[in-house]
Amino acid sequence: MQPTQETPPVTTNTLIHDVRNPLNRISMQAEMVKLVLENDMPKEKAIAALDKILIACQDSSAALQKLSEHSRTNNDG
Amino acid sequence: MSQILLVDDDKEFTDVASNIIEFLGHDVEIANCLEEAYNCIEFQRFDHILLDFMLPDGSALHLIDKLNTQDKVPFVTLITGHPSVKSIISGMCGPNVNYLVKPLQREDLELVLSGKTKATKKAKSSAITKHFGCLVGESAPMQELYEMIERVGKTNANVMLMGESGVGKEVVAHAIHTASNTEGPMVATNCGALSRELIGSELFGHEKGSFTGAVGRKIGVFEQAQQGTLFLDEITEMPLEMQPNLLRVLESKRVTRVGAVKDIPVDCRVISATNRTVDDIAQSKVLREDIYFRLAVFPITIPPLRERLADIPLLATAFIEQLNAENDTNFEWKNAQLDQLKSYAWPGNIRELRHAIHRAFIMSDPTGTEVTLPKNFESPFAKNQTSTNQVTAGQTIDDVEKELIRVTLEKVEGNKTLAAEMLGISTKTLYNRLNAWENQAQG
Numbered sequence: 001m002q003p004t005q006e007t008p009p010v011t012t013n014t015l016i017h018d019v020r021n022p023l024n025r026i027s028m029q030a031e032m033v034k035l036v037l038e039n040d041m042p043k044e045k046a047i048a049a050l051d052k053i054l055i056a057c058q059d060s061s062a063a064l065q066k067l068s069e070h071s072r073t074n075n076d077g
Numbered sequence: 078m079s080q081i082l083l084v085d086d087d088k089e090f091t092d093v094a095s096n097i098i099e100f101l102g103h104d105v106e107i108a109n110c111l112e113e114a115y116n117c118i119e120f121q122r123f124d125h126i127l128l129d130f131m132l133p134d135g136s137a138l139h140l141i142d143k144l145n146t147q148d149k150v151p152f153v154t155l156i157t158g159h160p161s162v163k164s165i166i167s168g169m170c171g172p173n174v175n176y177l178v179k180p181l182q183r184e185d186l187e188l189v190l191s192g193k194t195k196a197t198k199k200a201k202s203s204a205i206t207k208h209f210g211c212l213v214g215e216s217a218p219m220q221e222l223y224e225m226i227e228r229v230g231k232t233n234a235n236v237m238l239m240g241e242s243g244v245g246k247e248v249v250a251h252a253i254h255t256a257s258n259t260e261g262p263m264v265a266t267n268c269g270a271l272s273r274e275l276i277g278s279e280l281f282g283h284e285k286g287s288f289t290g291a292v293g294r295k296i297g298v299f300e301q302a303q304q305g306t307l308f309l310d311e312i313t314e315m316p317l318e319m320q321p322n323l324l325r326v327l328e329s330k331r332v333t334r335v336g337a338v339k340d341i342p343v344d345c346r347v348i349s350a351t352n353r354t355v356d357d358i359a360q361s362k363v364l365r366e367d368i369y370f371r372l373a374v375f376p377i378t379i380p381p382l383r384e385r386l387a388d389i390p391l392l393a394t395a396f397i398e399q400l401n402a403e404n405d406t407n408f409e410w411k412n413a414q415l416d417q418l419k420s421y422a423w424p425g426n427i428r429e430l431r432h433a434i435h436r437a438f439i440m441s442d443p444t445g446t447e448v449t450l451p452k453n454f455e456s457p458f459a460k461n462q463t464s465t466n467q468v469t470a471g472q473t474i475d476d477v478e479k480e481l482i483r484v485t486l487e488k489v490e491g492n493k494t495l496a497a498e499m500l501g502i503s504t505k506t507l508y509n510r511l512n513a514w515e516n517q518a519q520g
Contacts, residue, residue: 017131020158020179021087027180028093034183035100052089 012074015067022059029053079124079190082117084108084140085156086133094127097183103190111135115143123151125190127177130157141174148294149301152262154189156181173264173301191260205395209252212245213395214388218380222249229375230256235327237312237372238350240379242501243428246350247308249379253348254306261305261345266298269314269506276319278335281326287336299332302345312349312372313363314506320365327371347372352501357474382423382430390415392427396434397448408441408448421454425501429454482510 029049036046081103085091088109095105106121108114111134117123118140126144128137137155144150155176177185205213208223229236230253238246247265254263271279278288282297298307309315315323326332327347331340349372351358358364364372382389393415397408423429433454441449482500489495497507 017158021090024179024181025087025089025093027182028090028097031097031183032093035097039100049093052093056089 012067012070015063015070019060019063019067022056022063025056026053026060029056079103080122081105081190082108082114082121082123082126082151084111084114084126084132084137085129086110087129094181094186098127098186098190101183101187101190111140114140118144118147122149125152125154127154127156127186127189130155146293149296173262205391205398207395209255211248211255212252213391214385215391216385216387218385219388222377222379225375225377226252226256229253229377231258232375233257233346234374235347235349235372236374237369237376238348238379239354239376240350240352241381241426242352243426244379244381245427246352246379247310249377250306250308250348250350253346257306257346259305259346261303262301263306263308264298264302265308265310267310267503269311269503269509272505273316273319276316277322280319280323281332281334283335284337287334291336294334297332297334299326299343299345300341303343305345307345307347309347309349309372311351311503311506313351313353313358314503314509315364317363317365320368324365324368324371327368349373361474382426386419389419389423389430392430393418393434396431397438400435400438404438404443406438406443407446408438409446410448414448414450417450423454428501478510479514482507 029052032049033046033053035041036043036049081098083091083095083098083105084107085094086109091107091109095107098105103125106117106123108117111132114126114128118126126140128140130137137153141153144153150173153174155174156179157176158179175189177189206215207213208219209226212219212223212226226249236250236253238249240246250265251263266279268276277283278291278295278297280297280299282295282300283291285291285294301307326343329340330343332343333340351364353361353363355376358369359366390410393410397410400406401408418430418433425432433451434448437448437450440451441447482496485496485499486493489499493507493511494504497504500507
């Protein structure tokens with residue numbers, strides 16, 4: 001099946017960008033947890049940030065999987 | 078407290094980052110695309126904009142273009158996924174733009190919002206110490222320099238930096254700014270690169286309609302550097318007729334925009350820089366005596382690289398680590414290569430060393446670890462030095478300078494841009510010199 005013209009090409013750079021974004025969220029949420037702990041803020045805020053870190057870890061893993069598949073396809077091709 | 082605009086299409090990131098920025102004591106507005114950012118800047122003034130480089134409806138450069146038409150251009154920090162964007166920024170944007178590389182940390186935000194610099198993340202894990210976040214070297218002359226920076230950083234005294242071209246005067250200015258407990262940014266301008274007509278507007282600002290072409294109000298660098306540091310590079314290239322205006326501002330700490338009737342209080346430390354020596358400044362009368370004493374409350378002479386050869390391995394390692402970080406390579410120096418680097422005089426100082434290493438880096442196999450150094454580092458600077466060695470006692474500095482410029486222009490077949498680069502001065506300065514001699518010859 002031919003890709004439609006609207007489909008943007010998936011490049012390695014796009015996939016690397018998709019990996020960096022969840023890493024950026026993890027980093028900032030971790031900083032949020034530190035702020036909460038250092039300043040005796042409500043622990044619910046820290047728990048919410050930690051939940052988001054766990055989700056972002058899954059996002060990173062999925063993005064790395066896509067990058068790995070893309071790399072394998074390109075090498076085979 | 079600053080007004081911050083955070084522009085990024087990742088909503089989770091903007092939510093958490095805005096919480097952290099508010100905790101740091103600033104007010105934050107969020108925009109998730111360029112369109113929203115345009116709306117924000119239309120109705121509100123911001124001191125600082127944190128801007129994702131790629132947005133769904135365009136590039137960050139579109140917003141920077143729009144900001145440049147405003148009266149007071151805010152400081153912009155681009156948030157990017159790749160450090161290579163630095164070269165794009167330095168080529169396309171002014172001194173009021175810097176960058177941060179994802180993933181961000183709270184310390185990154187704290188530093189950019191306070192207008193201070195830090196070592197790169199790679200450098201943190203490096204064995205190289207970056208004093209004040211930017212200076213490399215452990216030799217005795219550098220230890221003396223660090224002590225002076227530490228001491229003057231605690232005061233608000235004006236500093237004049239002297240040293241040969243390429244020794245890193247602007248980097249030392251950044252170090253002093255970092256060592257100071259100032260809230261404002263560091264703003265830099267080059268007095269040698271500004272035309273006589275525009276220098277007043279650049280330094281002091283202008284009101285709309287104050288002269289032909291003044292289509293809007295412009296805030297001068299003195300006002301931009303409020304509560305911070307103003308770096309005036311090539312101060313001795315400032316036209317003499319403009320110097321009384323500068324003296325007035327230094328003495329009164331008040332600035333009057335071109336075409337304005339009211340003056341405005343300004344509070345910033347002025348760090349000026351020149352590649353002339355004190356004797357040269359005094360003899361050539363390029364700077365009024367009263368201005369010199371106002372600017373050089375605390376003069377600092379930065380040592381040339383040949384007087385601190387022991388620092389070359391540290392500098393070479395810092396440069397190669399930076400190139401590795403920017404290009405995802407793993408180059409390392411061998412001891413024999415560091416000895417080779419130490420055996421050269423580097424008349425163009427750290428700038429020449431950095432360029433030589435960059436050239437070698439480009440010539441090396443990026444998949445390996447060995448840097449391919451050239452057999453010798455002979456450069457036009459070295460040839461200039463040979464020429465200047467032929468000076469004789471009794472020649473005036475003007476004559477020697479004239480001869481150096483003549484020889485350099487001859488070497489590059491009259492290419493003034495290349496000659497200015499080799500001489501370590503701006504093209505404008507070179508033209509000023511040539512015009513002055515032509516006028517002398519005619520008069």
